[in-house]
Amino acid sequence: MSQASPEPDGATHGDRPEATPECALRLVDLVAGYGSTMVLRNVSIDVPSGEVVALLGPNGAGKTTVLRAASGLIRSSSGSVVLGGVDVSKREPHDRLRSGLCLIPEGRGIFRSLTVAENLRLYLPPWAKRGASYDTAVDLFPVLAERLKQAAGSMSGGQQQMLALARAYLSGAVVVMLDEVSMGLSPIMVDEVFAAIRQLAATGVALVVVEQYVNRALGLADSVVVMRKGEVVHVGSPSQLDEAALAAQYLGADLPAPA
Numbered sequence: 091m092s093q094a095s096p097e098p099d100g101a102t103h104g105d106r107p108e109a110t111p112e113c114a115l116r117l118v119d120l121v122a123g124y125g126s127t128m129v130l131r132n133v134s135i136d137v138p139s140g141e142v143v144a145l146l147g148p149n150g151a152g153k154t155t156v157l158r159a160a161s162g163l164i165r166s167s168s169g170s171v172v173l174g175g176v177d178v179s180k181r182e183p184h185d186r187l188r189s190g191l192c193l194i195p196e197g198r199g200i201f202r203s204l205t206v207a208e209n210l211r212l213y214l215p216p217w218a219k220r221g222a223s224y225d226t227a228v229d230l231f232p233v234l235a236e237r238l239k240q241a242a243g244s245m246s247g248g249q250q251q252m253l254a255l256a257r258a259y260l261s262g263a264v265v266v267m268l269d270e271v272s273m274g275l276s277p278i279m280v281d282e283v284f285a286a287i288r289q290l291a292a293t294g295v296a297l298v299v300v301e302q303y304v305n306r307a308l309g310l311a312d313s314v315v316v317m318r319k320g321e322v323v324h325v326g327s328p329s330q331l332d333e334a335a336l337a338a339q340y341l342g343a344d345l346p347a348p349a
C-alpha cells in the first residue's frame with residue numbers, strides 16, 4: 091500500500107542544527123549586523139559539497155555581510171554557522187579558515203607586489219597535506235604556470251582571481267566564498283574564472299559566489315539564493331528561474347510602474 095511520507099523529499103528545516111554529510115556549510119537563521127544596525131534577518135543557506143551556490147541581490151541586500159558573518163569577521167547575534175557538521179559560530183575567523191572556510195574578498199586578498207610563485211608558497215599553510223606543493227595548484231589553474239615569476243599585481247583581474255582560487259585550493263579549503271567574483275573582469279576573463287570555479291567544485295569544494303550579473307550566475311551555479319533587505323527571498327535551481335522573474339525579485343516592491 092502507499093506509504094505516507096512525513097515530510098516532502100528534500101524539505102529543509104531551518105531549525106535543524108546538524109549538517110547532512112554532503113552539506114559542507116549551513117547557515118542557520120543568522121542574525122547579524124554592525125553595531126546596533128541589524129542587517130541580516132534570519133538568513134539560512136545550505137551549501138552542498140561540490141556545488142556552486144550563487145548569492146544574488148541588489149546593492150545593500152546583505153550579501154557581503156553574509157560572507158562576513160559566515161567567516162566570523164562579524165559575530166552573529168543569533169543563529170549558527172555549521173561547517174562540515176560542526177557548529178563554528180563561536181570560533182574566530184582564523185580558526186574557521188583553518189577548518190576549511192575560505193573567504194576571497196572583493197579585491198581578492200592577494201599580495202600584489204609578490205610574484206605568483208611567492209603568493210602560492212605563502213598560502214601553503216602549515217597544516218597543508220604533506221607533499222602538497224604549488225605545482226598541484228598550477229596544474230589545476232594552468233594560466234598561472236607561465237606567470238610564476240610575474241608580480242601578482244601586474245596580472246589581469248581575472249588572473250588575480252585565479253591566483254586567489256589557487257590559494258584557496260592549496261589551503262585545503264572545503265568551502266570557498268567569493269565576493270563580487272566578476273567585478274572588473276572582461277567577459278572572456280569571466281568565462282575563464284567561472285571555468286576555474288567549476289573545476290574547483292569538481293574537486294569537491296563547496297562554493298558561494300556573489301555575482302552581480304544574474305544571467306552569468308544562472309549559467310554558473312547549481313543553485314541560486316536571492317537576498318533582499320537582509321532576507322533570503324528566493325532559493326532555487328537556475329532552471330526554475332528566468333532572468334525576468336529574478337529581476338522582479340531584485341526590485342520587489344520598488345519595481346517602477348511601466349511607462
Ligand SMILES: Nc1ncnc2c1ncn2[C@@H]1O[C@H](COP(=O)(O)OP(=O)(O)O)[C@@H](O)[C@H]1O
Nearest residue numbers: 124127129147148149150151152153154155156
Ligand atoms: N561596515 C559597515 N558598517 C555599517 N553598516 C554596514 C557596513 N557594511 C555594510 N553595511 C550596511 O549593511 C547593509 C548590507 O550591506 P552589504 O552586506 O555590503 O550588502 P551587499 O554586499 O549585498 O551590497 C547595507 O545597508 C550597508 O549599508
Ligand SMILES: [Mg+2]
Nearest residue numbers: 153154155269
Ligand atoms: Mg557586497
